[in-house]
Amino acid sequence: MITEKAPGKLYIAGEYAVLEQDCPAILVAVNQFVRVSITKSKTSTGLIHSRQYSQDSIHWVRQGSKMVIDNRDNPFEYILAAISFTEQYCIEQGIKMKVYDLHVNSDLDSADGKKFGLGSSAAVTVATVKAILHFYGVKMSNELVYKLSAISHYSVQGNGSAGDVAASVYGGWLAYQTFDKKWLKLQLETNNLSDVVNEAWPGLKVELLTPPKDMKLMIGWSQKPASTSRLVDETNANKAALNIEYKNFLSASRACVLKMIAGFEANDIAMIKEQIRANRKLLQHFAKINQIAIEIPRLTKLIKIAESYGGAAKTSGAGNGDCGIVITDSETDLDALGNEWRHNNILPLNFKIHQISLTH
Structure with missing residues (x-):
């Protein structure tokens, strides 16, 4: 086998x-x-x-009278x-x-x-x-x-x-x-x-x-599943109408992620955290102009709690449910943060980063 x-x-x-x-x-x-x-x-x-x-x-x-x-x-x-x-x-x-x-x-x-x-x-x-x-x-x-x-x-x-x-x-x-x-x-x-x-x-x-040495990733699950393909369909349908706004979003997101990559290269956790917060704002604006829910209340709660412990947090992926992520440094009390999440029906997921080397 x-x-x-x-x-x-x-x-x-x-x-x-x-x-x-x-x-x-x-x-x-x-x-x-x-x-x-x-x-x-x-x-x-x-x-x-x-x-x-x-x-x-x-x-x-339904497409016309056809069931698809x-x-x-x-x-x-x-x-x-x-x-x-x-x-x-x-x-x-x-x-x-x-x-x-x-x-x-x-x-x-x-x-x-x-x-x-x-x-x-x-x-x-x-x-x-x-x-x-x-x-x-x-x-x-x-x-x-x-x-x-x-x-x-x-x-x-x-x-x-x-x-x-x-x-x-x-x-x-x-x-x-x-x-x-x-x-x-x-x-x-x-x-x-x-x-x-x-x-x-x-x-x-x-x-x-390569992540900075003291940087940790925390993952919280909203316990509400979401469908990425349907969210992407909705935003794709709006592209033409939002032409200028959409282009602005793309260039702002590109600049933000490039700065974050530079943060990895410079071993600079503060720079990475700053761009996580910037990316969250961009996604909130993107959700508003597309009239979609990316950051549902449970995820907003997850983010607020993480920020109160000094973590930089945002939704992960298409949003509307699923997970939120937090970038933390050595100052963050991870146990206390996790406990407060649990009190608010947010499940900390104890996953580790998986490195791959292709052996075949």
């Missing part, structure tokens, strides 16, 4: 802006995993089984896309296809099945790609795994930056900029997959960051 795993992620800064070219974000990989095991099937039929997803609910929308299933929150769609693209790549390398069983297990949800917002669809995609490449004996690199996973994930989601995919592949703290989606779409329509994967992708940047 071959087992591969991929970690979950949290956004630290640069949310929403990261959907556009040349707008960096900072993410971190955490030590909660999706594991995918693969074994050669003993019969002529293969199996895909997940312990978590057997009772998954399906969302649908929205499969973007269905993990099986990501698993099937990852299998399809990875096998296509293997076939192009002249590899003969086999029948296998795939078993998926995830820590990325709470014990009662609620999502923490750790990017489970990206992690399951990455773990599936790795398991299949390993199964077929293909030499892996982070870049190959990232590109096959990004193509698979994007084919299902149709929006997003694939920053969560990068965090699941590269691990640790990273600065990320998305690729040119139009370019990729055209390449996939006109070239074979191997050529697209071997090409340099315009706009794509992945840079590993």
Whole structure:
């Protein structure tokens, strides 16, 4: 049996802006995993089984009189896309296809099945790609795994930056900029997959960051799950109407995240904290002009408590639920902060940063 795993992620800064070219974000990989095991099937039929997803609910929308299933929150769609693209790549390398069983297990949800917002669809995609490449004996690199996973994930989601995919592949703290989606779409329509994967992708940047020594990341869970793909749909729909405001948001977010990256490079926790607070303000304004809820009251409470202990806090990811993050230094009383969170129905998540070295 071959087992591969991929970690979950949290956004630290640069949310929403990261959907556009040349707008960096900072993410971190955490030590909660999706594991995918693969074994050669003993019969002529293969199996895909997940312990978590057997009772998954399906969302649908009305388009005119048609009922359209929205499969973007269905993990099986990501698993099937990852299998399809990875096998296509293997076939192009002249590899003969086999029948296998795939078993998926995830820590990325709470014990009662609620999502923490750790990017489970990206992690399951990455773990599936790795398991299949390993199964077929293909030499892996982070870049190959990232590109096959990004193509698979994007084919299902149709929006997003694939920053969560990068965090699941590269691990640790990273600065990320998305690729040119139009370019990729055209390449996939006109070239074979191997050529697209071997090409340099315009706009794509992945840079590993080293955090300052005394800096700690605290994570609080609002206990309210959120759907990223639907929030991104809503803001995408408003782009044209908010033309100038949107451009201002992008340039302000870019400047903020670049300063934060400089804070990592200079080992300067105060500079990182200052930009966390600046990014929070930018996201609050962005939510207001888009008329969406990013910082729900429970997350505002989480942030206020963290700030009262000297931490710099904001929402993580698309917001409207899920997690808030806090950057702390050696002055912060982490235990007292965690206790006050608990009194306010906010759950401290004791996750660690997960570093990856690709051994294959």
